[in-house]
Amino acid sequence: MTPASSPSPHGQSPLRTVQVLGGGNAASSAHVRSLAAGLVARGVRVTVCAPVEADHTYGFTEVGAELVPVPRSSDPCSVAALREACTHADLVHAHGLHASFRTVLALSGRRTPLVVTWHDRAHAEGARAQFLRLLERRVVKAATVVLGTTSALVDRARRTGARDARLAAVALPGPRPAPVADDPDPMRSKVRAELGAIGRPLLIAVGSLEPHRGYDTLLDAAHAWRGLDPVPLVVIAGEGPQRPVLQRRIEQEELAVRLIGRRDDATDLIAAADLALLTSRWEARSVVAQEALHARVPLVATRVGGIPELVGDAAELVPYGHARALADAVTRLLQDPERRAELAEKGARQAATWPTEDETVAQVLSIYDELTLHRPFV
Incomplete structure (x- = not known):
């Protein structure tokens, strides 16, 4: 060299x-x-x-x-x-x-x-x-x-x-290695406790609070799965002009959704989640999708842009703007640990094919x- x-x-x-x-x-x-x-x-x-x-x-x-x-x-x-x-x-x-x-x-x-x-x-x-x-x-x-x-x-x-x-x-520079079974990840427990996700599923979305991110659809889906027991907690990390509108809906509809602002620990947030969510109208080579698959976290994403090419069959893909399809996909995964484990394995294999x-x-x-x-x- x-x-x-x-x-x-x-x-x-x-x-x-x-x-x-x-x-x-x-x-x-x-x-x-x-x-x-x-x-x-x-x-x-x-x-x-x-x-x-x-x-x-x-x-x-x-x-x-x-x-x-x-x-x-x-x-x-x-x-x-x-x-x-x-x-x-x-x-x-x-x-x-x-x-x-x-x-x-x-x-x-x-x-x-x-x-x-x-x-x-x-x-x-x-x-x-x-x-x-x-x-x-x-x-x-x-x-x-x-x-x-x-x-x-x-x-x-x-x-x-x-x-x-x-x-x-x-x-994707320097992916954080996933924890092995005999080496529990203390960071995961710390992040979940901080977010208030003890004893309930944690769903993470990361991205600016702008219309093209599809967070209005995500809130519609959160409304649809309110009957689950326990109710999943959705955490959205990001900042942007839609915060007041989204926050108003969250409060008015009493949704289990938290807006936590811009964070520099998105990798840790995703690794702590039960599911990662990507609801955008268009994505190229999404960092969120890559982080999720590297961390062996099942991903539910919209079938748009470069997402299908990036993830292959290693994620659940839904149409953009379709709240029912999003809610159904999330509900099925939360109720099916074997499918989540299958997606985790497929995600790791898919990530190994990336440059x-x-x-x-x-x-x-x-x-x-x-x-x-x-x-x-x-």
Whole structure:
């Protein structure tokens, strides 16, 4: 393995790359940290352009990357800061639509290769949805390569005009190992006690409180299973504009649902659950689904986007917005421990088929090498 400070083979200087994040959701930020660590270990110079708080959370500099603080997309200084940071880059890799669009503007007039990774699809309605489609078209036509984390995203990029769109190998960094039978997990009991799920099933959902998450359907389902004994406790970890509406319904209908806000221990929450729930209108390579299968926690999810491709037959899939189907699936699983055990085993096997961090870095590095093959020698 070539040290980061050593020249690359064939007399060339180390490859200089810039990774660009916008606000940086959890999935893309964790991916960039994993990618930065792997690239630095292979002798690549990595600069991460991201808000300072993202480095505090994900530690890009801890793995040997240089951080260039770049304001969030709403700041007019962000494009100028990006242009300066990319001045001497051999290749730039942007993550997410808004970061990619700002990078396209920053690289205007330059011939620097641009790789774009779409981790998810932007959610919007009406005029804003049309605006986002225009951004997508501008980005994919400017990008040298577009990587999509699901086949649906790759197809979308091709339909939008991408010259070269490929399926990305994206790993879930550092899954928490599931406890073995003779080594009880004290964290699980601690989390359940904190949430008030002693002696009753615990159902966990994680994600921002926004309309596309489908939490209104989840509350409808919680109303339907109120007759179960004991009544399951639903815990939703996340924050967003729908909190007042959801909280009002929970109180008015006396639902066994708790909104606990944004948490940084989502992995522990999911691992402590009897079931994980994913009720979104659209998902790409869902971190929640991956965490659940890695932790051997049965998953009930909507049959949308990249979910079927990701989980295979290792989860119960239901139509989006169908409260009765969701309630029935959850009720059946809670009453059938053998089926839950079967899903736990299938989940572990499915998770073993997903790309590793090393495979993810290897794929990205091969694309970088392909696009910078004729770099000038030292």
